Each structure stands twice: as structure tokens, then as C-alpha cells.
Amino acid sequence: MSSASSEPLPRTLAADLASYADKPGAPVRLSGWIHRRRRLSGLSFVVIRDRSGLAQVVVRSPEALAQVEQLGEETPVDVVGRASTNAQAPGGVEVVEPSFLALTDPAVTPPIELWRPTISAGLPAMLDHAQVTWRHPLQQAKWQLAAASLHGFRRTLDAAGFTEVHSPKLVESATESGANVFGVDYFGRPAYLAQSPQFYKQMLVGVFERVYEVGPAFRAEPHDTVRHLAEYVSLDVELGFIDDHRDVIGVLRDVVAGMVAAIHERAAAAVELLGADIPEVPADIPVVHFREALEIAGASADEPDLAPAHERALGAWAKQTHDSDFILVEGYPTAHRAFYSHPEPDDPHWSRSFDLIFRGIELVSGAQRLHRHDDYVQTLKARGLPIEPYTGYLDAFKHGIPPHGGFAIGLERWTGRLVEAENIREVTLFPRDLHRIAP
């Protein structure tokens, strides 16, 4: 074979080892981390982990056994050996007669036992060592759901004529709400971290009609809960020339369906490994009015908003009556939504806003927005808000913005519900909260 050749053997990924099933004895090179060593009498099994999955290597020669003894779990290695079929190995093929080449110094044993089928460490230890914890196949799989979802999000919107934009995260005013905003020293002047790209995406409707942005959003959340982060990934959408918020809901439905489709296409192995229950997205997600939602949740008719317990009750109701993991609530009271929410013209007590509840937790907020300049001025006045910090924003409406609306999906909330995480931090690469700013 080619072992005498001067050309190095090309690398084979663990997941592609199965293609050697009809080439027993062929030389093969793996690169990856030593995921696990299992010593039996006279032989060892070494599991190699790479970006595609796991591969099994059988070590019998005294030289290789001595080598493996020196290479602790997590050491990156090259392994050159021969393919051999074995029904017990992942993919039905393993590597035999291996020689190992360490690609760096032998690794120090990690604080998280990555070779175990599940992580036994508690959440604080997992987060303290996030740079290592994410190497665990189950953790990797969670993020693969997120990465596939991002692909599906963009693909759906690209196909619908949307333009990707990137708006600044350093902003002049704590505009959207004075509370929960991070201050920045901006060349000696005060500035803030954007709580959302809301104003920018609305202004950009005036340019591109239909825009989306994937980027960080910052909230100085003073509460330490299992579903809030100080920094999260926001999937923002805004579109113009709509009739009302139902047009926005139509795009949202297609976006969520596109995210689910991309998960099945691009992260099927992750879904299987996690045993994740990926939802079906109905062609028409059930919609109830806020008033009806309060009734379903058994809440008082004068509640201004839905509490988490109400959302859970609505999620259960949607599952029971519509066999749907999703339910939309529309028409929240105008006074309790952001000032740019569009009221229902015939009954302005209610707004053309909506929330999408996924498995009992709010995943998405959206609405038709105000589009008339005068409506903004009057609404800000009525709410006792100053005009001046909104100058650039209001200016866009003075120069013609069509009826429009949009929504924002929190990436971590989405993947958190997909894998039924108890805490949103389990699905966040490097979470930021009241207590945590590292790693």
C-alpha cells in the first residue's frame, strides 16, 4: 500500500470511517482528541473524538500500549493504522495496528469528565470550565442545534427577499427602556450597549423593506433567573408593506419551520444523540387573543400581561386542544407593550402585538409598529417620554416608512426549549449574568 510513499496519508473523519467497510486492511489516518482509554488484559480500546464524532482504535502492540499510557484523555493526536470491520464499533469499522503521534504536550486531566456518557458535574462547575465542558459530545450536540437553526433562519429569510444587516451595538441613548442598560465610557462621553436592534431595523425597513440581523443584545438584568442572560444572541426580523401583524406572524411561522427543517437536515446526529424532541410547526399556528388567553390560563380579565404560569397553562392547552407545541397570543394591552407598538385602530386599548409561546415559554415577541411620525410624537408625549433621544429614529418616519412590523427570537431560549434545559445557561457557550463575566 501507500505506507512507503512520501505523501502523508490524508485524514479520515470518524464519521467517514464507515466507508472503509469494504476496504479492510486499508491504511487510515485519524486526527482528534483521545476521548477515552479502556484498558483490558493485553489490549486497550482508545476512543478518538473529532468534529464528526467518535472512532474506536484497538491497541495491542506493547509499543503502542506504552504510548497510550503516556497520552492522557484530551490529548490531540494523529493515529495511523488499518481499517478493520467490527460490528461493535461505531459505524461498523475500527482502526487496528495503530501508531500514535501526540500533536501537543500530553493533556492535563480536565475538571469535567468528558468521557462519561453524561456530564456528572453540577452547573456551576460546568460554567466555570465552559471552554472544556463544551467538548462533551452532548454539549456539542446542543450547540449544533443552535448552529443549524441559525442556518435555517437565514435561508428562509434570504429566500423571501430579506437583506442581512448589522447595526451598531454602541448607542447614544438608553432608548428602548431606561432600565437594565449597560453604560459605556465612549471616549469620555456616556454611551450604552444596545438592548436590541429595534430602532435600526425599523429605520432600515425604509432602505431594504425586509431586513434581518443576528447579533448580540445586552440587558443588565438585575434578576438571577434560569431564563435571563445579560448578553444573548438575538435573531431580529423586520418587514415593510404589511397589512397588519398577521403578515408578520406568517413570516415568523415560516422562519420557525425553516429552523426546524435545517435542524433535521444538518444536525440529525445531534438530534439523535440528545434524543431531542424536535417540534412540528403547524401550517397555521393556533392564535388566541390576549383576552381569550387570560381565560384559558384561568387568570383575571384585568391582568395586564401573561405571567410565566399563564404561559405554561397556554402551552399545555395548545398541546391538548391543537396538538401544537406552539401557540400565538395576539392583542396584548397597548399600554403594556413598547411605545412603538401599533394599536388596533378600532379599539386602541389592544395592540397589534403578539408573543409566540413554545412549550409553555415565551420565545418570540413581535408586533406591527407605528409608522406615522405624528403617532410617535403623540405616543411618546402620552407616555411622558422625551422626544430628543429619539431624533434620528423619528426622522426616518418623517421621510416615509411604510406600515411594518417584526419580531425577535432569542437563540438561547429556542435551543433551551428544544433540549428542555432547566437553565438557559446550559445552552449558552459562555453565559453572562449578574455574577458571571468569565470565562
Place this chain on the structure above:
Amino acid sequence: MSSASSEPLPRTLAADLASYADKPGAPVRLSGWIHRRRRLSGLSFVVIRDRSGLAQVVVRSPEALAQVEQLGEETPVDVVGRASTNAQAPGGVEVVEPSFLALTDPAVTPPIELWRPTISAGLPAMLDHAQVTWRHPLQQAKWQLAAASLHGFRRTLDAAGFTEVHSPKLVESATESGANVFGVDYFGRPAYLAQSPQFYKQMLVGVFERVYEVGPAFRAEPHDTVRHLAEYVSLDVELGFIDDHRDVIGVLRDVVAGMVAAIHERAAAAVELLGADIPEVPADIPVVHFREALEIAGASADEPDLAPAHERALGAWAKQTHDSDFILVEGYPTAHRAFYSHPEPDDPHWSRSFDLIFRGIELVSGAQRLHRHDDYVQTLKARGLPIEPYTGYLDAFKHGIPPHGGFAIGLERWTGRLVEAENIREVTLFPRDLHRIAP
């Protein structure tokens, strides 16, 4: 026809009006902004702008002429009329017998004359009114090159087994360099805005092997230049299991070629409108060593880095000798690159780093990085840097990171050079600098 039907006529985009060439007289509905009105004796031409381009509407009836008189440029409207072929109209089809419906209040005349073929306003006025300036077709086209490039970037990397990641922008230490960092009040403690995702992408090589991120990077640039921003969009790539930096260069070449291909596929109309000279990416981009680069640029052999004038000279040389818009310089002096740069093992004075120069301006910096924990500790010591702020980062190397490297592309620099912008702010949606934090 269907004018008596209760179903509203579906919207036709300006770019799709050409498909009515064989349906003269068919009813048609446009939605968009009044881009321009031209009054002649007895008729007016109204140009409608939507996300797809421009369409011409011919107005003859006194009622419609009176309507148009009330609707200033930039007013969003619905126009219902009939298709009519006209070789002079964009796409060969125009709309006749129109009736107009304003979708909001008549627009106030914008401070930037958007209907002129080019923008006559100066840069400060353009930036002060960015929310309106970007509506100009030439400005829109610039961003469309950026959006297409982002698509090509991700598509190339997705196909090569990379995983999209999102790393935190709020960080504990001003790690990469103490200078030019924005401070944040983080729940009463000091924190900083990430100058790059450098450390996170390296740690994530330990998880996914190959990662990319598109996100904001923050530099408190105290200099007011035409090529620096306080916040920019960074396209970051990092990959493990490499032999040396030449493997990284191979990925970079394919990424840039993928960005160019996506521009041709997805933004052909923008390229044509701008008359942009989109570069060809050679199968092998010419590479010169830093020493050779100094010679070519006529610089002294003891220069520690390339000055802008040197980069311009190298750009001209690459064009002349290789007919290439791109040139790579490798082997910058180790002492003048970031501490994590990998030295050339045989001659550690030089590093395994590189810059990609595009039309005479540095577009990309990259390198093989250190991967041994001990090398990091020694390098930080030798540079007089403390170990403590790097704890989480160094920890990843202790637990096994393979040889790896990566690069970062500045989105605005890329599109700036594509359209030969004199100032990077011309291609930035809402630029941030020493003097500007709004709109």
C-alpha cells in the same frame, strides 16, 4: 379583468415588471416609495422605488396628477394601474392609468436628494442622515455587496465543516491589548467590550475544530482616519489540526473566492449599478516573505512592520508582476505580532503570521497560533504580561488544543476596497468613531 374582484391584486416588484412584456393592459400593483416625479406638460412620470429597483409610472388623468402633486418624494404608496410596454422604461414595461394610495402621511422632503443619480451631499451630511442616505440606490448597492459577501463567507465555511459560533462581547479583561478598549460598568464591576473573538475562537477549536463567527468588534481608536472605526463587523475563522499557517491561507483563499462568487450570484445588479470592479481571486494568491516585502516596497531591512505606503507599493507590485489584486505577506517579525502568534520553529525571529493585502490595503490578518500551554506561559512572561487575566484561556491549552490558526476579515474594509471608497464610513451602515455615536 379582476378589478371587480374582492381579492386584492397581488403586489409586483419593480424588477418583475418586465415579465408583463407579453401582457399589455394587465392590471398590476406596485408598492414602494415615490422616488422621483417629473412633470411634463399634460403628464407626469413617477418613478417608484422598492427593494428590487425602480419602476416607471405614467400619469395622465387630472385626478391622478392632482394626487401625485400631494405626495412628496419618499412617500410610501400603493400604485394600481395597467402594464404597458415602453422600450424607454426600466425593463421595457411601465405602468399606465395609475391610481395612488398613500400608505402613510406625505413624506417631508429628505435632506439628501435621493432621486439624483449620485449623492451630491458631503460625507458629514450623509452620515448625519444615514437612516435616509442609505435609501439611495447607489448606497443600497454598496451594502448589497456586503450582504452577499457574508453569504459567501458562511457558505464556503459551512461546506468545509466549520461550525458557526457566537462568543460574548462583554469580557472580564482587556486581554488582547490594554490599549483602545472600551470599559463597561458591569453590575458595578469593571468589564470591557471584546476587541475580537480571538480567545474564544481558539478555545472553541478545542470543541468544534473549525469555527467561524460574524459579529461586532470594538476598538476605542483614538485616531480619526479614513480606515478605522470604533465598531466594525469582524468575520472570524479558526481551524485546528493544521500543519502550519499555509493551511490557514488555503482556507482564506477559498473564503475570499466564495465571497466574490456570492457577489456575482446574488448582487449582480448592484455590481452593475456601481460599476464595481470585482476582483478575480487567483487559485494561488502570490505569497512573499516579510523580508522580501520590505525589499519590494523599497523599505529598510530593519523595519518592524509594513507602513500603509509599503502596502500600497506591494499592491501595485502584485498587480504588475502577477496581475493579482491580492498579495499575501508572511513571516512578520514575531516580536511585533500578537503574543499568541506561532514563531517559525527554525528561526523564531520570524512568525508564522500573514497579512492579506487587497488593492494596496491590509484586509486580513492571520497566523498559526501557539498551541502548547508552556509556550503561552513563557511568551507572556517574556513580554512582561501577567498570567492571571488569561486563566480561562490558558486552561484550554492545558487540556489539549491541537496546532491551529485563523484569520479575521474586516467587513467594511472589504466592501470599502470593492467600491474604492475613499472613507470606510461610506460603506458602514451607522459608523461609530471618536466623534460619532449617532444615528
